[in-house]
Amino acid sequence: MKLMDYIEAHALLEKYKIKSIESRYISNSGEAIKFSDGKPIVMKALSDKALHKTKSGLVALNINGENQIKKTFESLKEKAAKYKPYKMIIQKMIQHNSENKEIIVGGREDPQFGKLVLIGLGGIYVEAFKDFSLRVCPISKNDAEAMIGELKSKDIIAKTEEEKKMLEEILLKTSSMLVNNDIKELDLNPIILHDGTYHAVDIRILK
Amino acid sequence: MTSKYKSFEYMMHPKSVAIIGASNNPDKVGHIITQNYLDVGYSGKLYPVNINVEKGGKIIGIDAYKSILDIKEDIDLAVIAVPAKVVPKILEECGLAKVKTTIIVSGGFAEVGEINLQESLLKISNKHNFTILGPNCLGVMDPKSRVDTLFLPTFKIDRPRIGGVSFASQSGAVGSSVLDMIANEGFGLAKFISYGNAIDIDEVDILEYLEKDNDTKVIIFYIEGVKRGKEFMKAAKSTSIKKPIIVIKGGTTNAGAGAAHSHTASLAGSYEAYEAVFKQTGIIKADSLDDILDFAKIFETQPLLKGKRVAIITNGGGVGVLATDSIYNNGLIQPELADKSKKQLRESMPPIVNIKLPLDMAGDANDKRFNDALNIISNDPNVDAIMAVALFQTPGADSRVAASLIHFGTLMKKPMVVVSPGGNYTKAHKDMMESSGIPVYPSPERAARALAALLNYYEYKSKNEGKPARIKR
Incomplete structure (x- = not known):
């Protein structure tokens, strides 16, 4: 299995109208300063060898100002050295808000039944709580609804009808992306639900 | 090519059966199979075949043949129980003898790494246009048409009575132990299919056959893995709308x-x-062998549960409390009785009985009290099902209580389950009730799980038939 290039993966999501946060590669801190334009950004080192970017210390959130950006760039470079080859990427930062929620949407190819799609409580809670539901693709609207209904965290991540509808749409779009592309494994983790909308802030597609 | 459906018809209703590997030696599998055909009263033609038989020789008193090719009559089914390495030669002969379908009981193929030997079988059957069930399986059983290819003597494993539950099992060991248990539960069997290594007939073919089989009302299935995932889903979806499929994986x-x-x-x-x-396909998941039996008997005997509201009546307070917990633990609820029912109950119950659910009719409750409670509550519009806790250890409970439960359980249009934990005296009454089609459970928890399965299936079915599921809350 091979990890799909991040920007290519971002474009694939865009094709299926799944929102993911604006991202670009950088080779020096100057590019990051320009991209930031005075607003906070996220900087990450991406490597095939590190599944847990946060645990490996390869993610820096909420960095702002020339000095901080420069310092972060250098320290990430140092930490990423043992995961070579790696690429540095920067993203717009979604403003922290206690109302924001993190979910995971994913998929994999099963040798017996084909593509599967998953939704669950996301971010750092994925493995601790293992609160997720799963279906075989393609899924119907009823399936998507039932998947959300099965989650223990449903009242946290989908409190209102609008939120439920939004999650259902993400699932239906993801199902159709999985079915129509050669994807062995997919992680959108986390997708941040914020300000009545959502953005995938990390994408992992294995072909 | 004989279609898979037609193959099953030949297996379940053969006009003639050749048993290859039949023997007078009681230690041989072929002996037991032949003996079983006689024991269960199979009425078609039986041809024992053994390479060592003398001309004019007999096996268990029946004219025997050296080769299937010596039988100059049509053969619907060949049951093959010879050592693995001889099976290809025997299959070739079956082809020449134009048998319609075969069951290969013999083991010693892919399960022990003999993959090439196993693959050679399918080449032969394809060439001669017949189908194979197995290898490494127990074959089939149909108590109605009196067919039984199991190599397990009738004195070692009880045979279930005729009924509406069909059971398919990849594993012969799970197959035989569950069959033995079914025989001692209160429900009967339509078809049993043990399909072993599934080189030809697999889960999908079995579902497609049982979907069409009129004797099958409920399907139970032990699977380890399915071979054709997408086709399996399609077959399961189409079948589960018509009849429940209970699977243990x-x-x-x-x-x-x-x-x-x-x-x-x-x-x-x-x-x-x-x-x-x-x-996604409406399959009812069983988590244990207990689940399999508990679910099968409620589905075979009871109407579907169309709402969550379960009324508990009991002749013992504590078990009534446990029963209430079990209802809620399984997503069901205990309703408030209608005013009319309360009034009627107040008039018929002695003053010590508190008129509310769970209805504790006290330890001296006799058949009259059970009769009144069942009569009133079964007609209550707030109640979707009844769980009757009948403790036969109590002074008031005897066979008349069981008769009362049978009477109302049989006549009422809503599901009823009985909970009767206990020993030999209880077991006698459990058998009475179960043979009359009332499912009896040893604990409230198991009864509640079965009721929940009944409700879940109803919800799936109504959603997928295009009619909205109206669940009363």
Whole structure:
């Protein structure tokens, strides 16, 4: 299995109208300063060898100002050295808000039944709580609804009808992306639900 | 090519059967199979075949043949119980003898690494246009047409009576032990199919056959893995709308799975995929052998549960409390009785009985009290099902209480389950009730799980028939 290039993966999501946060590669801190334009950004080192970017210390959130950006760039470079080859990427930062929620949407190819799609409580809670539901693709609207209904965290991540509808749409779009592309494994983790909308802030597609 | 459906018809209703490997030696599998055909009263033609038989020789008193080619009559089914390495030669002869279908009981193929030998079988059957059930299986049983290819003597394993539950099992061991248990539960069998290594006939073919089989009302299935995933889903969807399919999946732990490359793959293993398939196709998931039997008997005997509201009546307070817990633990609820019912109950019950659910009729409750309670509550519009706790250890409970439960359980239009934990005296009454079609459980928890399965299936069915599921809350 091979990890799909991040920007290519971002474009694939865009094709299926799944929102993911604006991202670009950088080779020096100057590019990051320009991209930031005075607003906070996220900087990450991406490597095939590190599944847990946060645990490996390869993610820096909420960095702002020339000095901080420069310092972060250098320290990430140092930490990423043992995961070579790696690429540095920067993203717009979604403003922290206690109302924001993190979910995971994913998929994999099963040798017996084909593509599967998953939704669950996301971010750092994925493995601790293992609160997720799963279906075989393609899924119907009823399936998507039932998947959300099965989650223990449903009242946290989908409190209102609008939120439920939004999650259902993400699932239906993801199902159709999985079915129509050669994807062995997919992680959108986390997708941040914020300000009545959502953005995938990390994408992992294995072909 | 004989279609798979037609093959099953030949297996279940053969006009003639050749048993290859039949023997006078009681230690041989072929002996037991032949003896079983006689024991269960098979009425078609039986041809024992054994390479060592003398001309004019007999096996268990029946004219025997050296080769299937010596039988100059039509043969619907050949049951093959000879050593693995001889099976290809025997199959070739079956082809020349134009048998319609075969069951290969013999083991010693892919399960012990003999993959090439196993593959050679399919080439022969394809060439001669017949089908294979097995190898490495017990074959089939149909108590109605008196067919029984099991190599397990009738004195060792009880045979279930005729009924509406069909049972398919990949594993012969699970197959035989569950059959023995079914025989001692209160429900009967339509078809039993043990399909072993499934080189030809597999899960999909079995579902497609049982879907059409009129004797089959409920399907129970032990699977370890399915071979054709998408086709299996299609067959399961189409079948589960018509009749419930209860599945127990062997191999639920993902032991030995390699390191995952993504969170999704580490969460959603192979068993989780099966669980998703079950949800999407309306399959009722059983988590244990107890579940299999508990669910099968409620589905065979009771109407579907169309709401969550379960009324508990009991002749013992404590078990009534446990029963109430079990109802809520399984997503069901205890309703408030209608005013009319309360009034009628107040008039018929002695003053010590508190008129509310669970209705504790006290330890001296006799058949009259059970009769009144069942009569009133079965007509209550607030009640979707009754769980009757009948403790036969109490002074008031005897066979007349069982008769009362049978009477109302049989006549009422809503499901009823009985909970009767206990020993020999209780067992006698359980058998009475179960042979009259009332499911009896040894604990409230098991009864509540069965009721919940009944409701879940109803919800799936109504959603997928295009009619909205109206669940009363």
